[in-house]
Amino acid sequence: MDDSAPQTAAAATVRRPSLRSSPARLALYHALLLGGIFVFWYLMTEPGLIPPFYFDDPTKAKFFFGQPIEVFKRIWTWFSGGSIYLHLGVTLIETLLAFVIGTLLGLVLGLWLALAPTASTLADPYIKAMNAMPRVILAPIFAVWFGLGITSKVVFGVTLVFFIVFFNVYQGVKEVSPVVLANARMLGASGKQLLRHVYLPSATSWVFSSLHTSVGLAFVGAVVGEYLGSARGVGYLIHQAEGVFDIDTVFAGILVLTIFALILDFAVTKIESKLLVWRPGTAETEAL
Amino acid sequence: MNPLAAEPTPALLLDHVTCAFASRERRGERYTAVKDTTLAVGAGEFVSVVGPTGCGKSTLLNVAAGLLQPSSGAVRVLGAPLTGINRRAGYMFQAESLMPWRNARDNVLAGLEFAGVRESEAEQRAGEWLERVGLRGFEKRYPHELSGGMRKRVALAQMLILDPEIMLMDEPFSALDVQTRQLMENELLELWSADRKSVLFITHDLEEAIALSDRVIVLSAGPATRPIGEFVIDLPRPRDVNEIRMTPRFVELHSDIWRVMKDEVLKGYAQSKKN
Numbered sequence: 001m002d003d004s005a006p007q008t009a010a011a012a013t014v015r016r017p018s019l020r021s022s023p024a025r026l027a028l029y030h031a032l033l034l035g036g037i038f039v040f041w042y043l044m045t046e047p048g049l050i051p052p053f054y055f056d057d058p059t060k061a062k063f064f065f066g067q068p069i070e071v072f073k074r075i076w077t078w079f080s081g082g083s084i085y086l087h088l089g090v091t092l093i094e095t096l097l098a099f100v101i102g103t104l105l106g107l108v109l110g111l112w113l114a115l116a117p118t119a120s121t122l123a124d125p126y127i128k129a130m131n132a133m134p135r136v137i138l139a140p141i142f143a144v145w146f147g148l149g150i151t152s153k154v155v156f157g158v159t160l161v162f163f164i165v166f167f168n169v170y171q172g173v174k175e176v177s178p179v180v181l182a183n184a185r186m187l188g189a190s191g192k193q194l195l196r197h198v199y200l201p202s203a204t205s206w207v208f209s210s211l212h213t214s215v216g217l218a219f220v221g222a223v224v225g226e227y228l229g230s231a232r233g234v235g236y237l238i239h240q241a242e243g244v245f246d247i248d249t250v251f252a253g254i255l256v257l258t259i260f261a262l263i264l265d266f267a268v269t270k271i272e273s274k275l276l277v278w279r280p281g282t283a284e285t286e287a288l
Numbered sequence: 289m290n291p292l293a294a295e296p297t298p299a300l301l302l303d304h305v306t307c308a309f310a311s312r313e314r315r316g317e318r319y320t321a322v323k324d325t326t327l328a329v330g331a332g333e334f335v336s337v338v339g340p341t342g343c344g345k346s347t348l349l350n351v352a353a354g355l356l357q358p359s360s361g362a363v364r365v366l367g368a369p370l371t372g373i374n375r376r377a378g379y380m381f382q383a384e385s386l387m388p389w390r391n392a393r394d395n396v397l398a399g400l401e402f403a404g405v406r407e408s409e410a411e412q413r414a415g416e417w418l419e420r421v422g423l424r425g426f427e428k429r430y431p432h433e434l435s436g437g438m439r440k441r442v443a444l445a446q447m448l449i450l451d452p453e454i455m456l457m458d459e460p461f462s463a464l465d466v467q468t469r470q471l472m473e474n475e476l477l478e479l480w481s482a483d484r485k486s487v488l489f490i491t492h493d494l495e496e497a498i499a500l501s502d503r504v505i506v507l508s509a510g511p512a513t514r515p516i517g518e519f520v521i522d523l524p525r526p527r528d529v530n531e532i533r534m535t536p537r538f539v540e541l542h543s544d545i546w547r548v549m550k551d552e553v554l555k556g557y558a559q560s561k562k563n
Contacts, residue, residue, distance in 0.1 A: 182355050183385035183443075185373055187399035187450065197398070201389040278389040280432035 098157025157221025
């Protein structure tokens with residue numbers, strides 16, 4: 001370790017390779033950064049390790065911020081004991097349903113309104129108003145309407161996802177190149193074929209750029225919904241733990257949710273790169 | 289004057305076409321792009337339309353394609369009045385017109401696919417056409433992976449695979465560099481002479497117009513563009529666009545047409561400075 005460190009530093013000054021060009025080194029730095037954060041967290045919250053400088057009681061930092069080791073222990077018990085699977089499953093189902101339904105609704109309505117000028121002019125102020133409305137306050141109303149089961153969370157998630165996708169599809173259709181459109185018409189495309197072969201592919205690239213935001217929002221919808229009223233789900237677990245000031249469990253829940261949100265986001269990226277091979281890449285050349 | 293006016297049914301006839309657009313800046317005011325233009329393309333004839341930039345050449349072509357309804361006047365295709373899209377014409381655009389989400393082969397076969405031709409047959413014919421325009425081995429490339437000249441070849445194949453009776457071309461090679469452009473012009477002539485289609489070719493480049501055409505029509509500067517001169521190009525075929533530029537007859541025709549065109553170009557330039 002000690003010998004190699006200065007060598008790497010010297011090489012870095014000579015060639016200055018960017019971090020992006022070396023995935024292994026980037027992964028190492030990422031891991032180090034993450035480890036650093038956990039170590040910092042541990043140092044600041046372990047009672048008696050460093051002299052207290054803010055709280056008068058050495059256990060207060062632990063009480064307010066939790067402890068990484070306790071958090072990991074909690075996660076471990078959840079997964080080894082199997083008690084988390086039901087809650088995680090419910091949250092993931094709500095997220096996926098909200099994501100899929102919201103995306104499809106946004107896609108269909110976005111396409112329809114973008115291609116029907118009369119309907120779009122009529123609906124325009126209402127769509128703007130509904131988008132401007134702080135929709136988080138709808139969650140308790142949905143709980144009243146649809147009960148405490150998964151329906152109310154899915155509906156809430158859909159209202160969050162829908163607008164993101166809708167506006168992107170709308171924009172995507174509006175930005176279709178008029179020349180490409182005219183060309184397809186000259187080649188004999190019917191109205192249906194224009195939709196299938198020109199509008200839809202053109203809108204897809206816009207939809208995908210919105211899907212990353214949508215996945216996150218679908219998660220927010222599910223968890224906030226659970227938090228406000230439910231008997232299952234990770235949001236429910238967090239809410240219960242918060243009620244008894246169990247900060248470790250709250251952080252454990254947040255950590256688990258974050259990891260699953262990252263996995264979903266990764267899946268979207270994979271599908272995106274598969275479906276959008278035609279899009280020009282930003283970096284096709286490589287410095288040799 | 290016009291040797292083709294006497295012919296009973298030209299392939300394409302623009303009959304006293306006027307195109308006026310509502311002005312965007314000042315409501316109620318109109319911008320007349322094309323005024324009372326009559327223009328005929330005979331069967332198998334290569335006609336070029338030249339004029340200063342911004343004189344409404346593309347408007348004329350869009351009317352012929354059926355993409356734009358004229359404010360007054362009529363379009364006749366092989367004698368029949370045109371309603372909707374001109375199904376007997378292929379259109380080659382000045383700007384990028386390929387579908388970026390389709391690879392070269394799928395772009396070429398798009399027209400066949402729209403017409404409901406079987407997939408295997410469409411793919412085979414698209415492969416043949418790509419070979420004819422010199423793009424064998426590039427079937428799977430997406431437009432952004434092709435050079436500008438290659439994209440134009442794909443667009444050419446995309447148009448020709450449908451075997452249109454009329455070819456409408458809107459400065460198709462203006463975005464290319466000079467060398468690629470001359471190559472493409474020669475290739476176009478070769479493809480055209482194989483099965484003489486009627487061509488309406490729009491350009492602002494007089495040399496290109498003379499080298500390619502049977503007849504050159506000069507348009508006046510906009511607004512209210514109309515034809516102001518017509519020249520039959522009696523240069524022998526087959527031609528090589530590069531060599532024919534050196535012949536004395538070419539130079540003679542060029543100076544004849546340029547004499548008519550010069551004033552309009554200056555007018556068009558003054559117009560563009562004003563705006």
